Amino acid sequence: MNQQAPQRLPAATAAISVHGATKSYGDNAVLRGVDLTVRPGEIVAVIGPSGSGKSTLLRAIANLEQLDSGYVCIDGQLLGVRREGGRLRAVGDRQARRDRRRIGFVFQNFNLFGNLTAVQNVVAAPRATGRLARADARETGLRLLDRVGLADWADHYPRQLSGGQQQRVAIARALAPEPSVLLLDEPTSALDPELVGEVLSVIRDCAADDVTMVLVTHEIAFAREVADRIVFFDQGQVVESGPPELVIDEPQKARTRQFIGAVL
Ligand code: ADP
Ligand code: MG
Secondary structure, eight states, X not given: OOOOOOSXXXXXXXXXXXXXXXXXXXXXXXXXEEEEEEOTTOEEEEEOOXXXXXXXXXXXXXXXXXXXXXXXXXXXXXXXXXXXXXXXXXXXXXXXXXXXXXXXXXXXXXXXXXXXXXXXXXXXXXXXXXXXXXXXXXXXHHHHHXXXXXXXXXXXXXXXXXXXHHHHHHHHHHHTTOOSEEEEESTTTTSOHHHHHHHHHHHHHHHHTTOEEEEEOSOHHHHHHHOSEEEEEETTEEEXXXXXXXXXXXXXXXXXXXXXXXXX
């Protein structure tokens, strides 16, 4: 474990807090001291140029990536470490799995299991960990598929579904462990334009529930509509963060103005 643990943890009022996060690949400094706090129930949209480190940041929040320094807390608990007699130690595998359940992750390319049906995909994780009994799995899976409008497609395999439908299954799957935080990394950028709307509509519904969400997206109009806050990210740092009507309509920083001007 090479995360530097802080001596005092932030108050448990934040759903996500990232402090001083740095990460390099070789001599490519991808995260350069990122601070980000997300309140419970807050919808944060992260926008910024390609290659600026947005995916790396999201993966670090999900503990899919180790930071070089800094830390991430979910619900006030440090990921990857636990307290023992006032000291912080790396967690065991079981705790790491428990930590991971706090976070739902939706990938750009869906990443469904091709050999499982839609409903099997949705409940794969809770089934594998034994938290969901076989007898209850189908009903739970169908309820989640219904939430994304796909109850009628439960027994179809990913290859029989459109990209938009596959991504909706992936969202249902991410919600299955009842995570406190949902992270979505450009969930519509691999889709044909005519399929983007149905996925945005499902994300809009999720945003209306009390899930905390961090969404990386190029859909600026959608971000402005659903997000409580926009974070403009560039060159491994948060450049500007605030309500959509400020960051998108009246950006304070020249780099933000330039980016918004180019994409809108
Ligand atoms: P974004 O999501 O904003 O497009 P990324 O976080 O994917 O940016 O990537 C930021 C930088 O880190 C890029 O220069 C990319 O090439 C590099 N990078 C990302 N992942 C890896 C990796 N696993 N190994 C080496 N370099 C990586
Ligand atoms: Mg990315």
